[in-house]
Amino acid sequence: MACVASAGPLAPGGLRCEYLVSPLGIDVTSPRLFWVPAHTERAARQTAYQVLVSTSADAAAGDVWDSGKVASGSTVQILYAGKALESGRTYYWKVRYWDQQDQASPYSPTARFETGMLSSTDWKAQWVRGGNVVRKEFDLVAAPVRARAYVTGAGYYELHVNGGKIGDHVLDPAFTEYDKRILYVTYDITGRLRAGRNAVGLMLGEGWFHARAGLLQIEIDLPGGAHVRVATDSSWKTTKGPILADSIYNGETYDARRELPGWDRPGYDESAWKPVSLDNPPRGVLSAQMMPPIRVVADIVPRKLTSPGPGIYVYDMGQNFSGWTRLRVKGPAGARVTIRHAELIYDDGTLNTENLRSARAADTYILRGDPEGEVYEPHFTYHGFRYVELTGFPGTPQLESVTGREVHTDVKTTGGFAASKPLLDQIQHNIVWGVKSNLHSIPTDCNQRDERRGWMADAHLAAETAMLNFDMAAFYTTFLRDIHDDQDDDGSVPDFAPRQDPKAPADPAWGSAYPLLVEYMYQQYGDRRIVEQHFEGIRRWAEFLRTKADAGGIVSFMKYGDWVPVQPTPGDLVSTAYYYLSLDIVAKMAGVLGKSAEAGQYRQMADGVAAGFQKRFYHADSHWYANGSQTSDTLPLFFGITPEDERDKVLNSLRDDVVYFHNTHLTTGILGTKYLLPLLTQTGRADLAYDLATQTTYPSWGYMIEKGATTIWELWQEVTGPSMNSHNHPMFGSVGAWFYTALAGINTDWQRPGYEHIRIEPEMVRDLEFASGSLDTIRGRVSSTWQRTPGHTRLEVTVPVGSTAEIHLPTLRIQDVTVEESGRPVWKEGAFVPGAPGLTGARRAGPSIVFEASSGTYVFEAHE
Numbered sequence: 001m002a003c004v005a006s007a008g009p010l011a012p013g014g015l016r017c018e019y020l021v022s023p024l025g026i027d028v029t030s031p032r033l034f035w036v037p038a039h040t041e042r043a044a045r046q047t048a049y050q051v052l053v054s055t056s057a058d059a060a061a062g063d064v065w066d067s068g069k070v071a072s073g074s075t076v077q078i079l080y081a082g083k084a085l086e087s088g089r090t091y092y093w094k095v096r097y098w099d100q101q102d103q104a105s106p107y108s109p110t111a112r113f114e115t116g117m118l119s120s121t122d123w124k125a126q127w128v129r130g131g132n133v134v135r136k137e138f139d140l141v142a143a144p145v146r147a148r149a150y151v152t153g154a155g156y157y158e159l160h161v162n163g164g165k166i167g168d169h170v171l172d173p174a175f176t177e178y179d180k181r182i183l184y185v186t187y188d189i190t191g192r193l194r195a196g197r198n199a200v201g202l203m204l205g206e207g208w209f210h211a212r213a214g215l216l217q218i219e220i221d222l223p224g225g226a227h228v229r230v231a232t233d234s235s236w237k238t239t240k241g242p243i244l245a246d247s248i249y250n251g252e253t254y255d256a257r258r259e260l261p262g263w264d265r266p267g268y269d270e271s272a273w274k275p276v277s278l279d280n281p282p283r284g285v286l287s288a289q290m291m292p293p294i295r296v297v298a299d300i301v302p303r304k305l306t307s308p309g310p311g312i313y314v315y316d317m318g319q320n321f322s323g324w325t326r327l328r329v330k331g332p333a334g335a336r337v338t339i340r341h342a343e344l345i346y347d348d349g350t351l352n353t354e355n356l357r358s359a360r361a362a363d364t365y366i367l368r369g370d371p372e373g374e375v376y377e378p379h380f381t382y383h384g385f386r387y388v389e390l391t392g393f394p395g396t397p398q399l400e401s402v403t404g405r406e407v408h409t410d411v412k413t414t415g416g417f418a419a420s421k422p423l424l425d426q427i428q429h430n431i432v433w434g435v436k437s438n439l440h441s442i443p444t445d446c447n448q449r450d451e452r453r454g455w456m457a458d459a460h461l462a463a464e465t466a467m468l469n470f471d472m473a474a475f476y477t478t479f480l481r482d483i484h485d486d487q488d489d490d491g492s493v494p495d496f497a498p499r500q501d502p503k504a505p506a507d508p509a510w511g512s513a514y515p516l517l518v519e520y521m522y523q524q525y526g527d528r529r530i531v532e533q534h535f536e537g538i539r540r541w542a543e544f545l546r547t548k549a550d551a552g553g554i555v556s557f558m559k560y561g562d563w564v565p566v567q568p569t570p571g572d573l574v575s576t577a578y579y580y581l582s583l584d585i586v587a588k589m590a591g592v593l594g595k596s597a598e599a600g601q602y603r604q605m606a607d608g609v610a611a612g613f614q615k616r617f618y619h620a621d622s623h624w625y626a627n628g629s630q631t632s633d634t635l636p637l638f639f640g641i642t643p644e645d646e647r648d649k650v651l652n653s654l655r656d657d658v659v660y661f662h663n664t665h666l667t668t669g670i671l672g673t674k675y676l677l678p679l680l681t682q683t684g685r686a687d688l689a690y691d692l693a694t695q696t697t698y699p700s701w702g703y704m705i706e707k708g709a710t711t712i713w714e715l716w717q718e719v720t721g722p723s724m725n726s727h728n729h730p731m732f733g734s735v736g737a738w739f740y741t742a743l744a745g746i747n748t749d750w751q752r753p754g755y756e757h758i759r760i761e762p763e764m765v766r767d768l769e770f771a772s773g774s775l776d777t778i779r780g781r782v783s784s785t786w787q788r789t790p791g792h793t794r795l796e797v798t799v800p801v802g803s804t805a806e807i808h809l810p811t812l813r814i815q816d817v818t819v820e821e822s823g824r825p826v827w828k829e830g831a832f833v834p835g836a837p838g839l840t841g842a843r844r845a846g847p848s849i850v851f852e853a854s855s856g857t858y859v860f861e862a863h864e
């Protein structure tokens with residue numbers, strides 16, 4: 001039953017704490033709150049809010065925090081300012097707001113956040129290791145009123161209580177620099193414990209940490225106020241379970257004959273088990289894992305089953321993805337089925353695993369011989385694949401014998417893009433699959449071979465695309481802390497985080513992920529706390545680069561440069577450009593924090609580097625940089641190194657290079673590619689950017705698709721041998737950001753970030769007749785959808801409550817254009833016609849009319 005809302009402010013929704021929906025076990029002492037106000041009318045905004053936080057479930061008491069009526073338009077990044085939070089408590093909160101007419105909204109629904117271990121002294125558990133299962137039984141005099149499990153592993157773990165796995169996370173904990181930090185997860189297990197005997201256990205896997213160690217602390221409140229703690233210690237018992245071997249890269253071997261029925265239930269006979277060992281506990285500090293977990297997010301049904309040889313069965317899953325295979329099989333005990341995974345097949349239909357390098361990507365299941373049949377899926381590994389091969393299968397497998405299980409960090413989809421050009425939709429598809437399959441608690445470079453590292457350039461190149469398609473705020477918050485944890489005394493950061501390798505400073509373009517991710521977090525989410533927390537870190541990174549610069553500001557230190565290009569670019573140009581960029585971001589962030597002395601100092605340093613760059617790399621006679629590669633010209637133009645009076649000349653060289661020397665193809669590697677299309681667009685050649693985006697011959701995204709790609713390749717070239725050629729690498733997916741910012745035309749404003757002020761500027765180019773983008777931003781839904789036919793343009797835009805927008809409506813050479821908004825004239829005879837609610841003005845800017853709008857949904861139509 002819908003209740004008929006009266007006009008005015010509606011209850012805020014989308015309540016979040018530290019970017020998470022009702023999180024359990026956070027360990028920040030002043031968490032930030034977020035909400036999205038709703039309103040029935042346009043031009044709505046919040047003018048004041050009231051937050052109530054309580055330890056009782058309706059939040060109404062506000063006994064922990066009653067903010068009172070706070071005069072503020074802010075709906076995001078609101079700092080909790082109540083009583084000091086205590087460990088292991090549940091806090092309930094709600095919020096209401098007052099609109100522009102000082103009308104109060106109803107209160108929001110109640111949300112929660114719960115604290116974990118706020119102090120390291122809260123931890124009483126000891127790290128235990130042994131085989132790959134550990135267990136303990138204990139008694140409770142009554143069923144608990146509240147029970148929480150705080151758990152982690154140095155290596156993967158599964159927590160089991162009274163006969164079943166707890167929670168739906170897989171491959172926990174997140175990959176971190178485990179000597180520095182290990183992340184724990186909090187579970188509510190109240191309903192899983194009972195009066196009498198209980199059993200808890202952990203399955204332990206190698207994971208990234210290879211320690212097979214577990215840490216568990218359960219805090220139980222009983223009726224009447226008694227408290228019981230159960231924690232891993234020397235009294236726990238261990239044995240070897242059915243997992244004979246597990247490795248992220250190589251796969252899992254599971255012998256179902258060795259299963260331990262009832263091991264996680266009370267009353268199990270553990271007399272053959274041994275005491276656990278407490279040796280060598282991991283050294284990292286324990287922090288709450290405050291990001292979406294890795295989960296099985298979907299099932300993938302195979303498209304095709306073939307048998308390229310006797311006893312060899314190959315499934316085509318139709319899509320390259322991350323995860324594993326679930327097997328259904330019936331057969332004799334001891335039968336051994338091997339499940340191999342690959343991105344590619346040979347012409348004869350057999351698996352091509354050459355590009356996995358040393359990763360075996362094979363799971364082996366040994367049957368227990370259940371006459372009812374058996375179902376297996378691995379626990380502590382994952383693969384990147386499109387094809388699955390079964391060998392050793394007893395009998396003949398059917399299509400249904402295999403299901404793909406898609407596994408990655410379960411970030412919420414927050415963006416959507418579509419266009420009238422099918423190729424663009426297919427590229428968008430490949431990008432989205434490429435990005436999500438490379439979110440495995442860190443942004444990985446690839447999902448299949450013996451690598452899957454948090455390579456830093458790959459991370460920053462894909463970040464904007466990821467942020468426009470998914471809710472990445474908590475994910476990158478964690479990754480930035482990983483980078484910070486890995487920063488060396490000299491200010492350098494590693495090429496990939498977690499580092500896990502001997503110390504070596506990153507290539508300048510790789511380490512610049514540090515300032516770039518800070519900047520993106522600020523732009524997309526208005527996250528000032530990130531800027532505060534990492535300002536010193538990014539400043540030290542810039543200072544590290546300074547130690548690598550010569551007197552002219554040139555940094556020759558490089559390792560990879562514009563990686564995997566068609567035409568190489570000199571490494572010193574790339575390194576110096578990223579040195580400039582790092583200084584530039586430090587200067588900007590100093591400005592954000594009001595550190596004007598540092599802002600000035602780093603701006604000056606950046607200017608000095610720009611001058612040195614110009615002197616060293618610019619050919620004033622021919623108007624290009626260094627060897628004239630597209631990346632050589634793109635980086636200084638896009639980063640703002642090129643002096644104003646030279647820009648047009650360099651742009652001409654760049655366009656000539658694209659159009660005449662390369663027949664409208666790009667030659668850029670991963671770095672140049674990120675900036676080339678946005679640069680062309682910002683400088684009035686969106687049509688040329690579009691030509692590049694929609695190319696179908698080598699090198700282009702369309703070429704990959706012509707060759708059957710379902711994700712984005714690591715290389716522009718089609719390579720399938722044993723060399724470096726992943727078929728699922730997110731970095732060239734950087735073009736995905738351009739789809740939103742240029743074709744749908746949705747842009748945030750650096751001065752009022754997090755979509756507080758929005759610029760809608762769609763590029764209606766070439767044969768494109770329609771494009772649509774929508775984003776669930778931190779402030780609510782922003783969308784832009786346009787269509788055009790000769791002589792007619794339609795643009796529908798949504799601006800969230802509290803935000804403002806400038807909306808650029810291209811008039812597409814329509815003479816004497818008239819614009820209507822929802823049927824009412826708003827532009828006529830060259831002038832703004834006031835009166836439409838929410839529109840405050842309009843002006844002509846070149847070929848467009850620019851409307852000033854506040855919140856609401858607007859439908860503009862332009863015609864003669």
Ligand code: BGC
Binds near residue numbers: 446456560563729
């Ligand atoms: C990775 C890249 C990474 C590069 C560094 C490769 O092996 O897969 O994407 O950025 O090494 O050059």
